[in-house]
Each structure stands twice: as C-alpha cells, then as structure tokens.
Amino acid sequence: MRLYHCPETRSMRTLWLLRELQIPFDLTEMPFDIPVLQSETYRAVHALGRVPALTDGELTLFESGAITQYLCERYPDRGLGRPPGHAERYAWLQWIHFGETMVVHAGALVQQLHFIPSPQRSETVLKIESRRLRKAIGMLTTVLDGQEYLLAGGFSAADVSVGYSLHLGSRFVRLESMPEVAAYYRRLSERPAFRASLPAGWHRPIGWLTEEFEAI
Ligand SMILES: N[C@@H](CCC(=O)N[C@@H](CS)C(=O)NCC(=O)O)C(=O)O
CATH class of the missing domain: 1.20.1050.10 (Glutathione S-transferase Yfyf (Class Pi); Chain A, domain 2)
Incomplete structure (x- = not known):
C-alpha cells in the first residue's frame, strides 16, 4: 500500500488514519507544489494531480472520504469504521x-x-x-x-x-x-x-x- 501525500493537505487524513490503523504502508511525500503535482509521473497516479491518492496492489483510489471507507472496510477488526447494519x-x-x-x-x-x-x-x-x-x-x-x-x-x-x-x-x-x-x-x-x-x-x-x- 502506498500513500501519496503533501504535508498538511487533505492527505494528512489518510496518513493519520493509516497510523491509527497501525498497518504497514509506503509513503511518497511531495511538496505542495503545482509542477510536482502536475508532473507526468504523478498524473499517472491521479489524473488531476491532487492528493491524497492511495495504491493497494492493482487498486488506485483518490478522494479522502472514499479512501477512509476503503481502509476501514479492509481492516474491520481495528474498529475505526462502522460497517453496514451497525447502529452508527x-x-x-x-x-x-x-x-x-x-x-x-x-x-x-x-x-x-x-x-x-x-x-x-x-x-x-x-x-x-x-x-x-x-x-x-x-x-x-x-x-x-x-x-x-x-x-x-x-x-x-x-x-x-x-x-x-x-x-x-x-x-x-x-x-x-x-x-x-x-x-x-x-x-x-x-x-x-x-x-x-x-x-x-x-x-x-x-x-x-x-x-x-x-x-x-
Ligand atoms: N475532495 C478531495 C479533494 C482533494 C484536493 O483537492 N486536494 C488538494 C490538497 S488539500 C490538492 O491536491 N490540490 C491541488 C490542486 O488543486 O491542484 C479529497 O478529499 O481528497
């Protein structure tokens, strides 16, 4: 699993969550710099050049909310999600x-x-x-x-x-x-x-x- 992150941006949500979940991951940290985000290399990960983006095997996901849901569903035993059917x-x-x-x-x-x-x-x-x-x-x-x-x-x-x-x-x-x-x-x-x-x-x-x- 790899997180693409720029300090203090919305990708901090994913970084924080990965740490709360205590799962191993790789981190690509970039400056919040338009030429970096708009580089061909990064746009191959996220076509709009925004953060966060998360890759997990064949899967590439963007949108911090969707990534949050994905991670909580992938690691349900950590208790940070509320699965379908849960009162909350x-x-x-x-x-x-x-x-x-x-x-x-x-x-x-x-x-x-x-x-x-x-x-x-x-x-x-x-x-x-x-x-x-x-x-x-x-x-x-x-x-x-x-x-x-x-x-x-x-x-x-x-x-x-x-x-x-x-x-x-x-x-x-x-x-x-x-x-x-x-x-x-x-x-x-x-x-x-x-x-x-x-x-x-x-x-x-x-x-x-x-x-x-x-x-x-
Ligand atoms: N709704 C998206 C927003 C993503 C987003 O716009 N991220 C900002 C950083 S906070 C970004 O990458 N901006 C770069 C740009 O607008 O070019 C999410 O929650 O992931």
Missing part, C-alpha cells in the same frame, strides 16, 4: 463527508491568504468563508456536549476526517469561544498518530494564522 453506520458516513464541508471554507481562506497576492484578494470572500467556516465548526458543539468523540461508540475514522478539517480551520477560527470543540481538538491533537502525521519539526506558529486573519 449513517452517522459515521455523515461525519466522514462533513469533513469536506468544513474544509472547503478553510481551503478558500488558505487560497486567498497564501496563493493570491494581496491586491487581488477579496475581502468579501474572506468574510463569507470565515463566517461559513465558523458556523460549520460551531455545529460540532451540540454533538460534543457530553460526548468525547463524534460517535457515542467512541473514536472512529469520522474523527480523523473532521479532526483534520478542524486542525486547518483552527487557523482561522478561535476555538476558545466553543469550549467543547476546543477540548475535542486538544484530545485529537494529543493522539500519537495525529502528532506523527504533522510535518517533521512542526510547531504551531505564534498566533497561528488567526492574528493576521483577524486584522483583515
């Missing part, structure tokens, strides 16, 4: 895919702040996307009230999907105003598999991106 199956699927709903807003903010030169940035996009991100994160409050993880049955791959989005989203939304969510993020980020999936030497930048962002 549909809630599990819902949260796996909700991770993407959260990350599109954070991704739009990263694009504005890091890839678009400041004169071309849109304050409207920054405001709308940050508001929508805050609302999406806020939705977790009710679920986490009295519960440590998204599912009452305990930690699952759904927490990995949403957890990555929260990790990225916490650059733009102060979690202190949502204590249940802040505690959840802390709980997830203390997991050894999460920590091992951060780039080597990673440390939270002072003020993260939030201060720069709040100044806008």
